[in-house]
Amino acid sequence: MPKITYIDFQGTARTVEGEIGSTVMETAIKNAIPGIEAECGGACACATCHVHVDEAWRATVGDPSPMEEDMLDFGYDVRPNSRLSCQIKVTAELEGLVVRTPERQA
Amino acid sequence: MSEPIKTDVLIIGAGPCGLFAVFELGLLDMKAHLVDILDKIGGQCAELYPEKPIYDIPALPYVTGQGLCEALMTQIKPFGATFHLQEMVQTVEKIGDPQFRVTTDRGRIFEVKVIVVAAGGGSFQPKRPPIPGIEAYEGTSVFYAVRQMEAFRGKRILIVGGGDSALDWTLNLAPIASHLTLLHRRGEFRAAPDSVNKMMTLVGEGRIDLVLGQVSVLHGEGGQIAQAVVKRNDGSNFEIACDALLPFFGLTMKLGPVADWGIEMKDGEYILVDTATFESSVPGIFAIGDINWYPGKLKLILSGFHEAALMAQKAHRYVYPDKRLVFQYTTSSTSLQKKLGVA
Numbered sequence: 001m002p003k004i005t006y007i008d009f010q011g012t013a014r015t016v017e018g019e020i021g022s023t024v025m026e027t028a029i030k031n032a033i034p035g036i037e038a039e040c041g042g043a044c045a046c047a048t049c050h051v052h053v054d055e056a057w058r059a060t061v062g063d064p065s066p067m068e069e070d071m072l073d074f075g076y077d078v079r080p081n082s083r084l085s086c087q088i089k090v091t092a093e094l095e096g097l098v099v100r101t102p103e104r105q106a
Numbered sequence: 107m108s109e110p111i112k113t114d115v116l117i118i119g120a121g122p123c124g125l126f127a128v129f130e131l132g133l134l135d136m137k138a139h140l141v142d143i144l145d146k147i148g149g150q151c152a153e154l155y156p157e158k159p160i161y162d163i164p165a166l167p168y169v170t171g172q173g174l175c176e177a178l179m180t181q182i183k184p185f186g187a188t189f190h191l192q193e194m195v196q197t198v199e200k201i202g203d204p205q206f207r208v209t210t211d212r213g214r215i216f217e218v219k220v221i222v223v224a225a226g227g228g229s230f231q232p233k234r235p236p237i238p239g240i241e242a243y244e245g246t247s248v249f250y251a252v253r254q255m256e257a258f259r260g261k262r263i264l265i266v267g268g269g270d271s272a273l274d275w276t277l278n279l280a281p282i283a284s285h286l287t288l289l290h291r292r293g294e295f296r297a298a299p300d301s302v303n304k305m306m307t308l309v310g311e312g313r314i315d316l317v318l319g320q321v322s323v324l325h326g327e328g329g330q331i332a333q334a335v336v337k338r339n340d341g342s343n344f345e346i347a348c349d350a351l352l353p354f355f356g357l358t359m360k361l362g363p364v365a366d367w368g369i370e371m372k373d374g375e376y377i378l379v380d381t382a383t384f385e386s387s388v389p390g391i392f393a394i395g396d397i398n399w400y401p402g403k404l405k406l407i408l409s410g411f412h413e414a415a416l417m418a419q420k421a422h423r424y425v426y427p428d429k430r431l432v433f434q435y436t437t438s439s440t441s442l443q444k445k446l447g448v449a
Contacts, residue, residue: 039227039358039359040154040155043154043155043158045154045155045158046154046358066294069292069294070268070269070294070296072291073267073268073269073290073291073292073296073355073356074233074355074356076236077236078291078320104236106233106236106355106358
């Protein structure tokens, strides 16, 4: 199972294992990672599972879909490497993925 | 405002659980009014998931949020519930045993025997954008909704956002503003293509400005905004002089005034209920759906439906203290079928 590291806005890193086929958001919620709320439960209908993808991982993770971009308009501290973690599927290629959670969710 | 509306039950929240409560109450001859802060019926299903599939409604292998709400509206039609949309219940006062006087933010007053809180995650309220110190300007020069267009005549207006609200108000206010700037994070807009085209025409004619970027700082005094510092996407900053700022960043759910009604809560977030009746610590006030908590609670629509049915049994005792309730099936009871208009 790929390891995913979540770094909060104060710099604390937490590394957990993600199940292939689940999402980066689900992995966070399952492991009680702080800084991700996922108010809508993963329907890409809010912007409260927003993360900044580590620059080294941007290409592998890819860009947001147009629908996700629309939701990102509601995010806090949205940057070019912003993604909604409910829209990032855990795959074997993501072994070692690093994402950062913003200071607050919208 | 006007005379109080006297009815049996007030349901707070017109999501799926509030709607199904109308059905269960109606079968037991109780009339209901519903209040919801949204401008449409359906709650989260309408606001967050209208097009998204739901797979766990019994006997419906697949339904969209919208589809579920439409089906519920058909189901409750015989009971003629009254809806009060874009309205929020503010205060609840106990005036009898049980009898409540309920006031909304529009000054409407209800006098009811039973209150059913079916408010889900709370009330949807406009999201505050992440601009430091914006609170100081709210209500004076920062507005999350337009109540009276005339208040904006001759003003320099800055509208932020890329959805329908932002675009609609850009088009509506452009003719009366002395200057209007639309600010959005990126060049694509969520709003209806027709609105976007109309906005682009105004930009092309030089009647409004379109800027890509995000507001980073506000300057002003005594609640009156003077300038907004805007960070462009290339990192450069510039200032926009303005008298009014209208941010449209969508809605978020907040518990709202429920916490002030003297009801015992769980973690300050959920209404504690008895699982036999779904009544709260205040006799006559019930809570069903996502807003309640009890051991084993699951936030599922189907749980809310079950809760509505049991709630109605106890509510009946308050509305008709002298009547004995006989358990009946809609399949076989002529009296229930008459109420449903099928017998």
